[in-house]
Amino acid sequence: QLQKPKLILDNGLRLDGRRPDEMRPIRIELGVLKNADGSAIFEMGNTKVIAAVYGPKEMHPRHLALPDRAVLRVRYHMTPFSTDERKNPAPSRREIELSKVIREALESTILVELFPRTVIDIFMEVLQADAGTRLVSLMAASMALADAGIPMRDLIAGVAVGKADGVLVLDLNEPEDMWGEADMPIAMMPSLKQVALLQLNGNMTPQEFRQGLEMAQKGIETIYNLEKEAIRSKYAEYKEE
Numbered sequence: 001q002l003q004k005p006k007l008i009l010d011n012g013l014r015l016d017g018r019r020p021d022e023m024r025p026i027r028i029e030l031g032v033l034k035n036a037d038g039s040a041i042f043e044m045g046n047t048k049v050i051a052a053v054y055g056p057k058e059m060h061p062r063h064l065a066l067p068d069r070a071v072l073r074v075r076y077h078m079t080p081f082s083t084d085e086r087k088n089p090a091p092s093r094r095e096i097e098l099s100k101v102i103r104e105a106l107e108s109t110i111l112v113e114l115f116p117r118t119v120i121d122i123f124m125e126v127l128q129a130d131a132g133t134r135l136v137s138l139m140a141a142s143m144a145l146a147d148a149g150i151p152m153r154d155l156i157a158g159v160a161v162g163k164a165d166g167v168l169v170l171d172l173n174e175p176e177d178m179w180g181e182a183d184m185p186i187a188m189m190p191s192l193k194q195v196a197l198l199q200l201n202g203n204m205t206p207q208e209f210r211q212g213l214e215m216a217q218k219g220i221e222t223i224y225n226l227e228k229e230a231i232r233s234k235y236a237e238y239k240e241e
C-alpha cells in the first residue's frame, strides 16, 4: 500500500476493529520443540515467533568464554515466509541490530553470573510478522528460558504504544507501525518494576509519553499474568504424568 490509509475510523475503532487501548489476542505455549533445552511459541495477533534455548553449556572456542559469567549468543531472524513478500533469508542489518537489543534486554534478567565459562544460545524465528516482532521475540525467549529452567530475576513482558491519527494506541499492528506518528516498544520485568527495553520511533509530547507508559503498563500486567499461567499449566502437565 503506497498511500496512508485512515488508521482510526469514524466510530473510534482501529482498522482491525480494536479499541485504542485494546491488545491483540495472546497465545503462549512452552516446550514445543523436542531437541532444544527450552522452547516456546508466542503469538500476539498475527505476529508469531518461536524461540529455542540451548545451554548453559561449555563455551567453544574456549577463548570466547568469560571467567565470571555466561555468554549469551542471541539470534533474532525473520523466516522468508514471515512477510507478504518473501524475505531474503540472509541476516539483514535490522536483524543484527535487533539481536543485540534483545540480547541486552535478556542480560538484565538472566542470572549469568551463576554459570561462568559457559554459553547460552537463544534463537528466535519470526514465523509471521505483523509489527511488534522484537517484543514478541523477547517474550518468546523469556518463556523458552523459563522452560529450560534457567534462573532469571523476573520474566519479561512487553507491548508497544504509539500514535495513529493523533490517537494513542496500544499494541500496534503493521499499518499503524508503518503510517502512525509514533511507535514505542516497552518491555519490563514487572515484579522488579524495571525496564528491560524501551525504544521510540517518531514523536510524542511529554504528556503523551506519560499516558502511553501508563497504557503500556496495564497491558504488560495482563501479559505477565498470561505468561505465569502458561508456565503453571506446563508444570501441571508434568504433575499429571
Ligand code: ADP
Residues within 6 Å of the ligand: 083, 084, 085, 087, 094, 129, 130, 131, 132, 133, 134, 135, 174, 177
Ligand atoms: P517490530 O517488528 O519490532 O515492530 P519494526 O518496527 O522494524 O520492528 O518492523 C515493523 C514491522 O514491519 C514488522 O513487524 C513487520 O511486520 C514489518 N517488516 C519488518 N521488516 C520487514 C521486511 N523485511 N519485509 C516486510 N515487512 C517487514
